[in-house]
Amino acid sequence: MSWPLVNLSTICQIDMGSAPKGSTYVELDSGVPLIAGAADYGDVFPRPKKATLEPTKLCKKGDIIICVRATIGDLNWADKEYCLGRGVAGLRVHDEKLDSKYLWYFIASIEDELYRNSTGSTFPQINKKVIESLEIPLPPLETQKQIAAVLEKADQLRKDCRQMEQELNSLAQSVFIDMFGDPVTNPKGWDKAPLSAIIEEFLGGKSLVAADDQNTEYKNRVLKISAVTSGEFKPKESKPLPNDYEPQGEHFVKTGDLLFSRANTTELVGATTMVFDDHTGLVLPDKLWRFVWKDEKSLSPVFIWQQLCEAGVRKEISKLSSGSGGSMKNISKGKLNTLQVVLPPLELQQKFERIYLKLRVELSNNQQQVKFADQAFNSLMQKAFKGELNL
Structure with a gap:
């Protein structure tokens, strides 16, 4: 099934961020709008970082924040009102035509295309025209929500696998500290x-x-x-x-x-x-x-x-x-x-090694699951926006 391609600018408000006027920054608990920015502050995805007394363009709760510099295409949700800093843009859907989660996954599926349309060698970036010219397949709103729900479940599976990987790595460190303590302060007197x-x-x-x-x-x-x-x-x-x-x-x-x-x-x-x-x-x-x-x-x-x-x-x-x-x-x-x-005594070192190697087997198995989950998610995304997803 194929759906009509619709220009994103006709169904979504697009606001490009900019540097706040002046240089007055205040603490995060001040109650004034936070700056959502990425490239200027070294973040790997759009993350609120500072606050300003002189906000420029604002996004609202529920808007999508997208990186337009350096880590182009990285996404985050606005959980409240933010000032859009340089390096990001805010996307606000027209609710009667476009589901925000559907838009989220569509953008995630075209990250390579966004990079191809970027300019600049040191700091690649995309401008508003690139975002406005995007054409998105537009099925009925209820179908959009169904597609987004399927992709969200597959995405959560990926996140669960990656979380397990982090926990297994943390467990190895925890076991080491539990058995031997901090090697620098040496509280156990080895x-x-x-x-x-x-x-x-x-x-x-x-x-x-x-x-x-x-x-x-x-x-x-x-x-x-x-x-x-x-x-x-x-x-x-x-x-x-x-x-x-x-x-x-x-x-x-x-x-x-x-x-x-x-x-x-x-x-x-x-x-x-x-x-x-x-x-x-x-x-x-x-x-x-x-x-x-x-x-x-x-x-x-x-x-x-x-x-x-x-x-x-x-x-x-x-x-x-x-x-x-x-x-x-x-x-x-x-x-x-x-x-x-x-x-420490050799037998304790060897005991830790045995524990670590067992954890490593689990980690290897989990990495295969991560790979499988990534492949499944990417395959679903490609099918979803071609109208090939069996709902």
Whole structure:
């Protein structure tokens, strides 16, 4: 079934945000309108951030707030009246013709199209004309509500899966703190030692120039720093190496490696991850180190890794870094060797490792569910706005 395409500007009020007049900002509990903005305030989606005594355009409760700069297409609901700041727009539907939730999911389905119509290389943005020119399939209002209800249920399934992922990650951290306490303050009085007591060396790769021929198949790839910074190993964050370069055998990544980022921003320097799966042809760069243990049988690498991921320990690692600018910090092997770690009895370390690995299996299963839920939701969206959804 196909529905007529209707220009969005004829069934929806579109208000573009702008910077508030003057520079007077007040506290959030002042009772004056909040500014809903994204790009100016570093948010990843439109989120109320500050308040102003001189509001410009306002949106009302129930309006859709959409990002028009940087994170184009991100959406949020206005739960009360807001001042529309620069970087966002407010969408208010004509209730007798358009269901707001139906519009929400339609915009979510065309995010790629919005980016294609953006301008600007540093800060991509879309203007009012782009939004006004959107053509939306318009079935009867009751059908719109039915479609929105189906998509909302599928969307909630995605959110539930992602929430479970967060809870599993938080559970691993909670178990660590419950068993061992804060590694920095060491309230349980475990033995402590510098990393030099358990590390033979920090082994890094070489600074390599990646290949750039997109038509050639390469046998080896060198990791980017971004392969480590999220805490989960990402082998796809890598670049091809010329086929005539033969890396040293010890530079290849292998299962069980604990990898450490020696250079990054203040927040990300010292990021670590463990390699749990087999990967062929992945090579270390000079900015990533592998921990080479003095006696791996005397400790649990998983326990040491999770300890290095704790917030307090990350701060201690950051303190060891140097660099004049805020954009990139470095850690020397000598300073990293001085980092103090707690060393509980081996059986406790191994007990935690067993618990963590079980949680990791659950996390892997949940990630598959997230992938499935995303695919199902995207498929439903494509069918919904083509009139192919069986209601």
